[in-house]
Amino acid sequence: MSNRLTIIEIAKHSGVSRSTVSRVINDDPNVNTETRERVRAVMQKLNFHPNVAARGLAAGKTRILGLVIPMGVSALFSDPYFPQLIQGISAACNQHNYSTMLWLADPEYERRMIQQIVSSGLIEGVIVASALNDDPVVEALMQRQIPFVLVGRHPTHTNLAYVDVDNRVSARDAVLYLMRLGYQRVATIAGPHNMIAGVDRLNGYKDALKTRGIAPDPNLIAEGDFSEGGGYQEMQRLLRHAPDAVFVASDAMALGAMRALREAGKRVPDDIALVGFDDMPFAAHTEPPLTTVRQPIHRAGFVATETLLALIAEGANAPRRVILPTELVIRETCGAHRASAKPTV
Amino acid sequence: MSNRLTIIEIAKHSGVSRSTVSRVINDDPNVNTETRERVRAVMQKLNFHPNVAARGLAAGKTRILGLVIPMGVSALFSDPYFPQLIQGISAACNQHNYSTMLWLADPEYERRMIQQIVSSGLIEGVIVASALNDDPVVEALMQRQIPFVLVGRHPTHTNLAYVDVDNRVSARDAVLYLMRLGYQRVATIAGPHNMIAGVDRLNGYKDALKTRGIAPDPNLIAEGDFSEGGGYQEMQRLLRHAPDAVFVASDAMALGAMRALREAGKRVPDDIALVGFDDMPFAAHTEPPLTTVRQPIHRAGFVATETLLALIAEGANAPRRVILPTELVIRETCGAHRASAKPTV
DNA sequence: TCCTTTATTGGGAGCGTTCCCAATTATATG
DNA sequence: CATATAATTGGGAACGCTCCCAATAAAGGA
The missing domain is CATH 3.40.50.2300 (Response regulator)
Structure with missing residues (x-):
């Protein structure tokens, strides 16, 4: 705060002008190598660092x-x-x-x-x-x-x-993957419709259904808010319509969904399979570990x-x-490794 | 970037000097109320906001x-x-x-x-x-x-x-609580020794033992790194020394500890009780829900x-x-609600 | 050797504010 | 009504830097 070191001090100490010091600071090539070194040394010794506000004002660049x-x-x-x-x-x-x-x-x-x-x-x-x-x-x-x-x-x-x-394609592929595993009633817990990632992933889900010639069933489509609590709540609702797999648009919601399933006495993936989205650090450590779309x-x-x-x-x-790019990380909640999984493709 | 609006423009538009505008901006009382209003109106209309870099330079205050x-x-x-x-x-x-x-x-x-x-x-x-x-x-x-x-x-x-x-006292109290619940071999997964919170909580643990006249057993003291993985690893090690309860210095580590216990076929809290620290959002949703020290x-x-x-x-x-202040949030991993819990105090 | 070109360097001006002091106007006092 | 006092306002200087142009020194060419 007090009497800060300025470019002028540096100039004095190194026997050059303010301008030359400025050049050194900004790596301007038009400085004699020797001079440059000298100025640098002084700056280092005095532990000088240019004032950001001043640079911002003068040059419009603040970094x-x-x-x-x-x-x-x-x-x-x-x-x-x-x-x-x-x-x-x-x-x-x-x-x-x-x-x-x-x-x-x-x-x-x-x-x-x-x-x-x-x-x-x-x-x-x-x-x-x-x-x-x-x-x-x-x-x-x-x-x-x-x-x-x-x-x-x-x-x-x-x-x-x-x-x-590519949320849409990633979601579609994940859902198609579930379908190839043999699941018939694949539901989704989508993200909120006021976030583009939410709607894109939902559209991907619908794309997958379409590919298989299945009409989307509103009962199998829930809208969460990307949070654990939302996933919990929406899964409870979905449960009434007996899906055999759910594509959950975020891992946080998948966590909530798993909690709802646990409370309902459903086993994952045996009763209901799950695929999440994000590949959050915790996804590898859920019980059972979560199959999910990894995004970087x-x-x-x-x-x-x-x-x-x-x-x-x-x-x-x-x-x-x-x-x-995304990547489908196959762990256990999708049931791919079960004996009972019956890939149709 | 280009030709930004300056205080001078505002001054012109409101028929006063640069200084007066500055006074208005800075809520200086020495301005005629009428003038102030006028200047404010102009600033509003032109959507003017003072340049932070310039203020920083001139006044040394950047907010x-x-x-x-x-x-x-x-x-x-x-x-x-x-x-x-x-x-x-x-x-x-x-x-x-x-x-x-x-x-x-x-x-x-x-x-x-x-x-x-x-x-x-x-x-x-x-x-x-x-x-x-x-x-x-x-x-x-x-x-x-x-x-x-x-x-x-x-x-x-x-x-x-x-x-x-107060990490130390909070930790002590948590451990004392476990002891009152009747646990005999209370272990801890401490935080890293190069973080003060880690050592404070460990000292709290030791304080609790001391209160009860128990000498700390190095085998029951593990040092984690506050992460899930660390908790997992350290719990596996502790398992060899058969604790009946563990005070875990962070919820993240507690998560890892629970994973280790699950894999080892131990039930929480029946075989081993757990208390965490932090009360992270997920603590309420673990299986079973985590008893933990809530910090704000x-x-x-x-x-x-x-x-x-x-x-x-x-x-x-x-x-x-x-x-x-902290608060011990009693959920299920401490076994307080079990029939088998046998409070001694 | 003198002139042109190039490499370096120096210093004025300005970036948009605030601060300080002086000037002006309005208000109060006797 | 004249003068002291308070309220308001204006403008110079400074904050620490960059940019631009001019000046100087060094180097090359005829």
């Missing part, structure tokens, strides 16, 4: 990115999705020498916050995680022309930059960051869309 | 806090502890109109990062979550005289500001933030230490 996590999905924040995402983002930031500013968009403060982000002039770009379908953050960002990338595609603005997995969350964060950086550096002609 | 999460505890980041903490911090920040900057202190970049934080001049103070015992972040912060508060007390620098729960993590984040803000505002004479 700071914003990360917005809408709190409509607050419940979600208690599952490991966001931590993993944040780790990915953070890793990329470290690598590129950027820092991250975090906003949990508490709805009450949301508007104010958006303004702050967008107008602070502090931030070079923004990553928006799991936006709701009609998220005002996205609108504000578009309006202000701040570079930003979504984690998860946007339902209506299709040409925004984003990184995502950490990687998504990493890639989103790099995409954003590219967007900032290259403007509109940077690559804008990345689809990351 | 930005730093949050450092040392990545030595990276594994931890996959359990809901940090999300809850972050939510608490974020809530407090929103309330006080501050923002948070997040650093996951990847060891490799740790030094560089510290410098950045500390010297960026961007940050008014720092919250350090779960510092390791010898964390260089803490040293750097002390040296640079940046206001900061720890979540979890520091082992050696006892007069640093922190918020914490969200609240800790909130209070830590307010403590930091006080520190920034009032300097050294702000309140510096907060101990938050």
Whole structure:
């Protein structure tokens, strides 16, 4: 706080001008090698680091990115999705020498916050995680022309930059897999309809049915909220319609579903098979271990960051869309390893 | 980015000087009420927000806090502890109109990062979550005289500001509770010895033994790393020494312990009772539900933030230490509700 | 050797605020 | 009504840096 070290001090100590020091800091090639070394040494010795606010003001570059996590999905924040995402983002930031500013968009403060982000002039770009379908953050960002990338595609603005997995195809494949295992009444606990990942996965489920020429049965389709509690609740409801397998759109919900099944005295997978989505760390340790669609969350964060950086550096002609691959991780809840499993294909 | 709105534009539009606009922005009382309203209206209409970097430069106040999460505890980041903490911090920040900057202190970049934080001049103070015992972040912060508060007390620098729960007493009470339930061979899976919470809880365990005049048996003391995997592993080891109850220093480890017990064919709590620590959201949903020490993590984040803000505002004479209460949440893994439980007190 | 080109360096101006002091106006006091 | 006092306002300077252009030194070519 007090009398901070400035570029001028460094200049004095190394017998050059303020400008030269600035050049050294910014790796400008137009500096004599010897001079550069000398200045560097002084900076090191005095443990000098340029003032970010001043650089931001003078150059408009702050090396700071914003990360917005809408709190409509607050419940979600208690599952490991966001931590993993944040780790990915953070890793990329470290690598590129950027820092991250975090906003949990508490709805009450949301508007104010958006303004702050967008107008602070502090931030070079923004990553928006799991936006709701009609998220005002996205609108504000578009309006202000701040570079930003979504984690998860946007339902209506299709040409925004984003990184995502192919939720629809992944879901379809998972359901088809269950069907190949011989299950006849495959239900789903979908994600909320106001999140694109939720609807995409539901559509994938329907695609699978269609492929097999089966009409979707509303009784076999439940809508959860991606949380454990939601999965528990919806599974109880589904139970009344006797599915023999359930595609659950998140591992957290699958956890809840398993709890409901346990309480109902149903065995997994013998009575009802389950496939989850996410491959959260705990999925390998449930009883029995959960078959699930693995999505590379950490990687998504990493890639989103790099995409954003590219967007900032290259403007509109940077690559804008990345689809990351998923993988069906076959463990035990799908019953693939049972004797009684009867693959039909 | 381009031609941003500045205070001067606002001044022109409202027919006053730059200074007056600045006064309005900063709620300086020396402004005519009428003028104030007028300026406010203009700002609103033009959707003006002052440039953070400029304010930071001119006034040294940025309304930005730093949050450092040392990545030595990276594994931890996959359990809901940090999300809850972050939510608490974020809530407090929103309330006080501050923002948070997040650093996951990847060891490799740790030094560089510290410098950045500390010297960026961007940050008014720092919250350090779960510092390791010898964390260089803490040293750097002390040296640079940046206001900061720890979540979890520091082992050696006892007069640093922190918020914490009384891990030692809480652990002791939990263990005493198990003993009152009649268990004879109470073991523990402790946290890592390089984290103060780990050693405090272990000491609490030892305190309880001492109270009952029992010498600690090294065979009944395992050291985990606060992770599920660690709990699993350590429980397998403990099993060889036939404990009848285990105090597990984190819920995540308790989860792993339960998995180990399941695989070993032991029933909980009939064969071995368990008490965890944290009361993570999933603790209520394990099979059977986990008895555990609840600590108010969200609240800790909130209070830590307010403590930091006080520190920034009032300097050294702000309140510096907060101990938050814990609560033993009795569910089923402790066997309290069994017929076979035989309370001795 | 003189002139042109290139490599380095220096310094003024400006980024958008806040802070401080001086100026102006309104209000109160005798 | 004149003067002291309070309320309001304006503008210069500074915050620490980058950018741009001009200046100087070194090097190459005729």
